[in-house]
Amino acid sequence: MNIFEEYIKKITDLISKNKQSLNLDNLNNFKGVVVESPPAEFNFDLSCNVGLLLGKINKINPIELSNRIKDLLIKELKDFEKVEIAGPGFLNLKLTKRSLILNINQILKNKESFGKKISNNSYNIEFVSANPTGPMHVGHCRGAIYGDVLANLLKFNGNKVIKEYYINDYGNQIKNFAKSVFLRIREIKYNERFIPKEDLYPGEYIIDIGKKIIESNKNEKFDSFDETVQLLKAESLRHSMNLIKSDLKELGIEHDYFFSETDLIEKKLVDKAINQLKKNDYVQEGFLEPPKGESDKNWKKTKKLIFKSTLFGDDTDRAMKKSDGTWTYFANDVGYHMDKISRNYKYLINVLGADHTGYTKRITAAVNALSDNKVKLNCKVCQLVKLYKNGKPFKMSKRAGDFISAQDLLKEVNKDSIRFMMLNRSNDVEIDFDFDKVLEKSKDNPVFYVQYSFARISSIFRTLKKDTNEKINLDLENFFLNENETKLLRKVFEWPKIIEIASTKYEPHKIPYYLYELATLFHSYWSKGNKNENFKFIEDGKIKKEETLAIIILVTVVIQRGMEILGVSLPDRM
Helix, strand or coil, X not given: CCHHHHHHHHHHHHHHHCCCCCCCCCCHXXXXXXXXXXXXXXXXXXXXXXXXXXXXXCCCCHHHHHHHHHHHHHHHCCCEEEEEEECCCEEEEEECHHHHHHHHHHHHHCHHHCCCCCCCCEEEEECCXXXXXXXXXXXXXXXXXXXXXXXXXXXXXXXXXXEXXXXXXXXXXXHHHHHHHHHHHHHHHXXXXXXXXXXXXXXXXXXXXXXXXXXXXXXXXXXXXXXXXHHHHHHHHHHHHHHHHHHHHHCCCCCCEEEEHHHHHHCCHHHHHHHHHHHCCCEEEECCCCCCCCCXXXXXXXXXXXXXXXXXXCCCCEECECCCCCECHHHHHHHHHHHHHHCCCCEEEEEEEHHHHHHHHHHXXXXXXXXXXXXXXXXXXXXXXXXXXXXXXXCCCCCCCCCCEHHXXXXXXXXXXXXXXXXXXXXXXXXXXXHHHHHCCCCCCHHHHHHHHHHHHHHHHXXXXXXXXXXXXXXCCCCXXXXXXXXXXXXXXXXXXXXXXXXXXXXXXXXXXXXHHHHHHHHXXXXXXHHCHHHCCEECCEECCHHHHHHHHHHHHHHHHHHHHHCCCCCCCC
């Protein structure tokens, strides 16, 4: 049930039936017409822009047209107690008691599905995909949580979602990783000093991996790197991926599918993708212009295999092979995405790090070319996370080497706080992660404030010996909502719209922001009861009125659904 969609339909259907009497020649399929929550200062339940839009299209004064529509609404629909014109022609609408009761009862009847925007699409969300050469760092945490919550959100609406991790386990970095482990093993077994070099991995986690490999290969002397390189690659990757999976699990994240770059190469998926592009004349031998900022004098023009990505909106065409004849990183990614396309997803979503902003156009172009524009790829870039403590930039142990690991973060802050706070701002905006704030038990800590609202509501249910399944009987004659209950109900009505926006625009940060606003309204109501007996929920162990209990149940249902999507717990005592 979505009250905004319900009244868009009622209002537009009524206008369609009466277009002649309203002197409307062009309805434009009511494009752009919305029903939404008006600003709080207007004290109305709904606001609609239909008079403003249709007035402009039909060259009628919007306020004059809105007044005609107002009269029609009052005459034909019995839903509104009051209709007023605001600003340049907005219709502000206040629901009757009967309409409010009907809407409340409808939500209570369909609690489990309230807010769902049911669809049945298939999604592949690729996220984290950190190099398997070490633990996850703080930046990876943000992308991981964003991808996981987006998956939860899309699943909430009934979609099939696969969470995928691309293991970059091919190339020189893997050889260097194995060599780093080998040298640490030599250090452990034979006291050979480990000398850090530019191409080696210095983190202490390498020592831990080395110890595990020694333990599981007791008969291996590790005299020669060349003779043990395959063993070291396999074992090092296994332990490293176990470390990453463990970090992810501590954050409440588990992937459905892991895709290996080595498999990509061995199965010659890149060749297959290139051949597919060649069939459609999207690949050619040719020369590329110098990159921006590169002078013609310094640019060596060499004949390359080129993907015509500009045909699909990219800024420039892209090389597919290096000078040594091996595939470029981009070519490997094209092969990988062809494999995704072959698995019949309708939508592909790539969650990328801040350093991949410039990569989105080329891979989007490749997906459009390979799928004949039938598969939609959306790349979401997660910006940096800056850590603060005592008002200053905060540096941790950096046990991982030259970055702050997810483990470092998890030792300082619990999973719930990390998940909520990493989503508290849009993915394309940098986050200032303040340790002091996330550990506070105050309004300034959003996750605590939402959890605390649930704990307070739970205490009400315990006192009343009731729960969210309690049968509510709302009497029309005696129905009354005070100012606080009205604000809470209007905020509850917004929940389906929040879900719709968050899922269609891939903006899960809308949810924690909304939950914080809802919790703030509830706490405000609770605090009034502490100061004024008239606002207390309970009297002599009983709820004062059924309307109050109904509102509390609705608030509880929304908070539960929202925190489930975020993957954040809700303790019933705090």
